[in-house]
Structure formats: structure tokens, C-alpha cells
Amino acid sequence: GQQVMQIPQYQHVQEGEDFTTYCNSSTTLSNIQWYKQRPGGHPVFLIQLVKSGEVKKQKRLTFQFGEAKKNSSLHITATQTTDVGTYFCAGVFGNAGKSTFGDGTTLTVKP
Amino acid sequence: GAVVSQHPSWVICKSGTSVKIECRSLDFQATTMFWYRQFPKQSLMLMATSNEGSKATYEQGVEKDKFLINHASLTLSTLTVTSAHPEDSSFYICSASLLAGTDTQYFGPGTRLTVL
16 A cells, blocks of 8 residues: 655654654655644644645744655754654645555654 | 544443544534544554545445444544454544645544543
């Protein structure tokens, strides 16, 4: 089946360091979404990328969608303790009408 | 913003009983609702997609007779776990979307099911 691979599974950083998580698909995606799930919470929508090569920024977060629409990344600049949680990408293949979630990257930030 | 509620937030039941979980979109009409299952420290596993007024589409490996989904209105979907067993214990999360696949999914807070 169609899968979305996400790496790394875990990332431990010192507060102030940068963080990046990557998602890859073997086939072209229609769009990709990013979600954040805090410990004990539920996923919360961050952003959706649709266009090839798209780059979007939300304060310290930068989201990219590859030219071939097969990969995406989320980069956080100068992490803060409030950034802790698991970040999921979710890709949509064609007109599937559903999203396929990556395994998530769990970020811990040491103050 | 769009709010999705789930009820109950947690439930403990005996093996063999059935449990119903409700998912409601509080301030918008959801054309599509999704039901996920999440094991500790793992990703979300899509169980089924439901559209109002039609039968749910189940993912491969998900027993439709065990996990009954009803999407009676544009604001309510229910998941019934029938004849629950301990292996059904999990975190069940619903999400609602205005337009499936190309729009934001708004997640409910989840329901923690424990089957004794």
C-alpha cells in the first residue's frame, strides 16, 4: 500500500537548537498536512502544502514541499520547551479522500 | 476555530460488552468524518472513513461488523465497538473534515477504551 515514511522517530535537542523532521513518499502526493500532538493530547492541524516546491512559514516553523511532491519537511528554528510533542505528516494520494499518516517524530527539548 | 468533541473521554468495560463512542462537530458541518486508532507512542491508524448518509469505508484489516460506524448527520458520527475484548483497548480518535483529502482535519480529544 501507499505509505508515508517519516524520520527521525525521536529527536532530543537542547533548547535553542534547531529541529527538522522529514517525510517521504515513493509516489506523488496531492497534498501533505502537518499536525502536532502534545503528550496526552490529540493532533492539532498546523498547515497544508499543496503546490510543488511550496514553502510556508509560521513564526519559527518552516514547512517545505518538494518539487516532485514526494517529500516534505518541517524545520523549527531555536526550539523552545513549548515545542515538545510529536509531529506527524499526513499525505493524500490522488483523490483518495483520506490522509496517510507518517509514524511521527517525537521532539523533546531540554531546557 | 472548528471544534470536534468526543464522548466519552474514557471508558472501562467488561469483555463481551459493546461500547459506543460519539464524535460531534460543534460549530461546522462535516461532510466526512474519520475514525483512527492510536496505540501508545505510535502513529494514527485510520480505521474508516464515513460520509453522512452513506456506509462507511473501512480500511483493510478492520472488521466492519466489529467496529460499527454510523454517520447520521453532518455533525454526528458514532463508533460502536461490539463484543469488546482486551485487545480492543486503545485510544480512539475521530476527526472531521469539510472536504475529504484536501482540507484540514479537526481532531476530537479522543476516547481511551480499556476492556477488562
